[in-house]
Amino acid sequence: MTMRSILSGLKETNAKYRMFHAMTEDSDPGDAKFLFSAKDNLTSADMETCSGSKILVGYRPPFDAESIAKMRAAGGKLIGKCNMDEFGFGTFSTNSGLEIPRNPYDLERACGGSSGGSACAAAVFEGHVSLGVSTGGSICCPASFCGVYGIAPTYGRVSRYGLIDYGNSLDKIGVISADAKDLRKYTHIIAGKDAKDPTSCAQPEFKDTGRKLKSVAIPKEGVEGLSKDVEKAFFEAVERLRSMGVDVESIDMPSLKYAMPAYYVLATSEASTNLARYVGMRYGQQEGDHSLKFDDYFSYFRSKYFGDEAKRRILLGTYTRMAGFRDRYYAKALKVRQVVIKDYKRAFETHDAVLAPTMPFSAPRFDDISGMSALDSYKADYLTVPANIAGTPHISVPCGYGSDGMPIGMQFVADHWDEEVLFDAAEEWEKGFEMRKPEVGA
Amino acid sequence: MKIGLEIHVQLPTKSKMFCSCPTTDAPAPNTHVCPTCLGMPGSRPVLNRKVLEYGIMLAKMLGCKVADTTWFSRKTYFYPDMSKSVQITQYDNPIGEGGVYYLNGKKPIRITRIHVEEDPGKTKRVGDLSSLIDYNRSGIPLAEIVTEPDISTPAEAREFLGQLIEDIRHVIALPGDGERSIRCDCNISVGKERCEVKNVTGLKNVERALTFEMIRQTKILKAGGKIDRETRRFDEERGVTISVRKKEFEADYGYIDEPDLGIYHLKEMADAIKIKESPQKMALRLAHEYGIDQKAAKQLVTTSVGLAETFEAVAKELGVQNAVKWVSGPVSAGWKAMEARGGSPDDVVPIIRRFVAGEITDTECALEIKCAMTGESAESVKGASGDLDKIIGEFLDQNPAIIADYAKNEKAANKAIGFVMKQSGGRFSSAEVVEAVRKDIESRM
Numbered sequence: 090m091t092m093r094s095i096l097s098g099l100k101e102t103n104a105k106y107r108m109f110h111a112m113t114e115d116s117d118p119g120d121a122k123f124l125f126s127a128k129d130n131l132t133s134a135d136m137e138t139c140s141g142s143k144i145l146v147g148y149r150p151p152f153d154a155e156s157i158a159k160m161r162a163a164g165g166k167l168i169g170k171c172n173m174d175e176f177g178f179g180t181f182s183t184n185s186g187l188e189i190p191r192n193p194y195d196l197e198r199a200c201g202g203s204s205g206g207s208a209c210a211a212a213v214f215e216g217h218v219s220l221g222v223s224t225g226g227s228i229c230c231p232a233s234f235c236g237v238y239g240i241a242p243t244y245g246r247v248s249r250y251g252l253i254d255y256g257n258s259l260d261k262i263g264v265i266s267a268d269a270k271d272l273r274k275y276t277h278i279i280a281g282k283d284a285k286d287p288t289s290c291a292q293p294e295f296k297d298t299g300r301k302l303k304s305v306a307i308p309k310e311g312v313e314g315l316s317k318d319v320e321k322a323f324f325e326a327v328e329r330l331r332s333m334g335v336d337v338e339s340i341d342m343p344s345l346k347y348a349m350p351a352y353y354v355l356a357t358s359e360a361s362t363n364l365a366r367y368v369g370m371r372y373g374q375q376e377g378d379h380s381l382k383f384d385d386y387f388s389y390f391r392s393k394y395f396g397d398e399a400k401r402r403i404l405l406g407t408y409t410r411m412a413g414f415r416d417r418y419y420a421k422a423l424k425v426r427q428v429v430i431k432d433y434k435r436a437f438e439t440h441d442a443v444l445a446p447t448m449p450f451s452a453p454r455f456d457d458i459s460g461m462s463a464l465d466s467y468k469a470d471y472l473t474v475p476a477n478i479a480g481t482p483h484i485s486v487p488c489g490y491g492s493d494g495m496p497i498g499m500q501f502v503a504d505h506w507d508e509e510v511l512f513d514a515a516e517e518w519e520k521g522f523e524m525r526k527p528e529v530g531a
Numbered sequence: 532m533k534i535g536l537e538i539h540v541q542l543p544t545k546s547k548m549f550c551s552c553p554t555t556d557a558p559a560p561n562t563h564v565c566p567t568c569l570g571m572p573g574s575r576p577v578l579n580r581k582v583l584e585y586g587i588m589l590a591k592m593l594g595c596k597v598a599d600t601t602w603f604s605r606k607t608y609f610y611p612d613m614s615k616s617v618q619i620t621q622y623d624n625p626i627g628e629g630g631v632y633y634l635n636g637k638k639p640i641r642i643t644r645i646h647v648e649e650d651p652g653k654t655k656r657v658g659d660l661s662s663l664i665d666y667n668r669s670g671i672p673l674a675e676i677v678t679e680p681d682i683s684t685p686a687e688a689r690e691f692l693g694q695l696i697e698d699i700r701h702v703i704a705l706p707g708d709g710e711r712s713i714r715c716d717c718n719i720s721v722g723k724e725r726c727e728v729k730n731v732t733g734l735k736n737v738e739r740a741l742t743f744e745m746i747r748q749t750k751i752l753k754a755g756g757k758i759d760r761e762t763r764r765f766d767e768e769r770g771v772t773i774s775v776r777k778k779e780f781e782a783d784y785g786y787i788d789e790p791d792l793g794i795y796h797l798k799e800m801a802d803a804i805k806i807k808e809s810p811q812k813m814a815l816r817l818a819h820e821y822g823i824d825q826k827a828a829k830q831l832v833t834t835s836v837g838l839a840e841t842f843e844a845v846a847k848e849l850g851v852q853n854a855v856k857w858v859s860g861p862v863s864a865g866w867k868a869m870e871a872r873g874g875s876p877d878d879v880v881p882i883i884r885r886f887v888a889g890e891i892t893d894t895e896c897a898l899e900i901k902c903a904m905t906g907e908s909a910e911s912v913k914g915a916s917g918d919l920d921k922i923i924g925e926f927l928d929q930n931p932a933i934i935a936d937y938a939k940n941e942k943a944a945n946k947a948i949g950f951v952m953k954q955s956g957g958r959f960s961s962a963e964v965v966e967a968v969r970k971d972i973e974s975r976m
Contacts (some may be wrong), residue, residue: 258790365616
């Protein structure tokens with residue numbers, strides 16, 4: 090696939106996979122060095138940006154997200170904005186106010202979420218790189234479901250300027266691609282201090298020590314509750330790692346089970362304040378009876394245009410920061426985060442990375458998802474959430490395929506600012522790994 | 532009766548608190564705005580360091596303990612002029628806590644805390660059914676100063692605010708009134724339960740609102756009623772307060788930490804910041820150190836801190852008597868004229884020095900000081916003051932009763948002063964006339 094053929098077939102491909110909400114009309118790549126796409130919660134001045142929400146339909150941001158600007162500056166051409174769960178609220182990209190992306194391996198299955206459209210695009214288009222965003226696992230989960238590589242760098246590595254916030258203390262912009270080498274290349278492009286996002290300004294340089302992955306720790310808590318396919322593929326992969334000369338040790342990380350409740354408290358507390366600005370007044374959708382009192386208009390508008398999951402998280406997050414509950418939930422969750430970080434630091438004293446399957450199962454069918462409760466799908470994040478709440482970099486690599494042919498991924502977590510060991514691990518793993526590409530046709 | 536105030540002061544930064552939009556008066560509504568102060572999705576706050584500096588200065592001025600580490604919080608509420616529906620303010624660990632301010636140098640008013648936060652935009656009602664929003668003000672930095680309920684009367688509240696504002700203006704070089712006027716939330720309880728009157732603008736209105744509340748609450752209590760804890764607002768035109776909401780409907784702002792901004796370690800910054808002595812403290816110190824009365828000291832400082840500094844310089848070098856005689860006298864009288872022409876008081880000290888050395892006479896010294904202050908030539912001043920002396924002399928010749936009255940009550944001079952002011956058609960400043968009239972009367976006594 091050349092860049093030109095990708096562009097000329099873009100509409101047709103998208104009709105099949107629905108990875109993009111907005112996409113370029115250009116059929117000529119011009120002098121672009123590469124094509125890329127970006128999750129639709131990254132603002133783009135030349136394409137509508139909705140963050141998967143009906144409430145932002147029609148919104149054309151006045152500025153590019155810093156990560157998109159840096160990709161463009163490096164010669165990239167933005168071809169589409171990727172479908173996602175509304176504001177990132179989901180595990181399967183099915184909580185969307187707009188379109189739901191289809192898994193390239195089986196159109197009846199989900200891409201994972203919330204960067205589902207990004208992983209889908211990375212799996213479908215040859216030589217493609219897509220920007221994703223992870224709050225609680227939204228890069229690694231879809232990367233694993235779509236059989237591609239994905240990195241969520243250290244919190245603060247990539248400027249969040251132009252990212253439509255979900256949980257500001259958790260959100261991380263990263264890269265998804267079918268080629269492990271792209272992860273290092275494009276993370277280096279989008280990373281760096283940016284005065285427009287103060288939380289990006291504390292980062293050190295990438296430490297390219299040439300250090301190879303020598304030892305990994307597998308938390309016992311991370312291999313519980315796996316599907317048969319995932320368990321089999323994962324332990325076969327562990328054997329392959331051993332054969333590559335990597336020491337593997339089983340450890341205890343008891344704090345992992347507290348990471349999930351703490352994550353949902355922090356993420357929803359922050360999300361409920363971030364979503365307060367959407368009132369149908371300044372951007373995006375605006376309609377309704379303007380003779381209403383402002384709070385009645387706001388309520389009408391928010392009730393109509395937010396999806397169910399957005400409403401659920403607003404309610405949860407408002408509750409956890411209410412006077413009288415704040416200490417019990419929000420303040421406690423902040424403490425749990427520190428405990429989880431400590432547990433990781435302890436593991437990194439003796440190991441280069443912590444390893445576990447990325448997701449406890451492979452991509453589920455849409456009809457199975459519709460039968461899941463909100464709690465069921467929250468629980469599915471228990472493997473990806475700990476690294477996210479700790480802000481430690483993590484990478485998902487394809488590690489095998491299930492009996493149904495669906496891809497399965499495993500996730501390496503490294504210490505803060507130590508992305509390089511993850512890039513090395515992914516590249517080493519890629520050599521000789523038998524990647525099964527999905528059969529793609531429009 | 533207990534009164535506590537929450538005072539909002541706009542800080543004189545050049546750009547807004549979290550973006551680079553200017554804080555100057557805008558040519559039109561919604562022109563000094565950007566994605567950040569409009570709360571556009573994906574925009575992010577970047578803290579203006581100056582805001583922390585001003586916060587620390589005020590905290591020090593109020594005798595607060597400056598926090599070693601401080602951070603920001605999100606206060607969530609829905610109102611059209613709050614662009615993000617979230618105000619970035621401080622909740623835990625504000626910039627300063629636990630200070631005290633001495634009213635008239637005596638009565639302690641405890642300061643609970645001082646924090647910095649962003650101002651929302653402005654809502655302007657147009658007709659009954661619609662409002663327009665102007666976000667030019669959105670993101671302008673504010674300091675909020677919270678007092679304990681240590682104020683006893685509405686008049687005292689006004690006096691306190693007046694002194695506080697004068698000090699603030701001096702310490703952080705706040706420009707004149709206008710847009711940057713002070714806004715106040717006033718808490719008052721006559722009985723047990725308190726009411727809060729929100730967002731009162733200006734000293735006079737603070738006293739009016741509190742007085743109305745004092746009478747309203749007293750009446751209810753006298754009639755055997757009960758005060759409801761509630762939030763009220765002040766109607767400036769009618770001079771009344773109106774209930775906005777009862778306590779059970781008070782907002783729960785759901786504070787969380789602002790995750791887009793970090794934790795600020797202030798110790799080094801606070802140690803490096805030295806604040807100027809506030810005018811109130813200076814007046815107290817001058818009265819104490821130089822043994823002049825408090826009123827005279829306050830008069831110096833109120834005219835100008837620069838005048839008070841000149842007083843101190845002269846007192847130190849040439850003695851208090853000469854400072855009182857010359858600085859409180861002709862230098863003070865000519866101060867406004869000197870300021871108006873952009874002059875400096877540097878020349879007057881050598882003149883007084885020459886007087887003390889016996890090189891010039893009393894009259895010559897007064898004349899030279901006047902020339903130095905007004906920038907006029909000795910001839911014109913002489914001529915003019917000759918005119919002035921002539922007018923006064925003639926008037927007193929015709930009205931000798933004033934001299935006798937003056938001995939009993941100095942106010943008797945007012946008659947002569949009024950006449951001369953009118954007669955001279957504003958050619959002389961009131962201070963000059965007062966001095967010249969007194970001098971003449973006293974010479975006749």
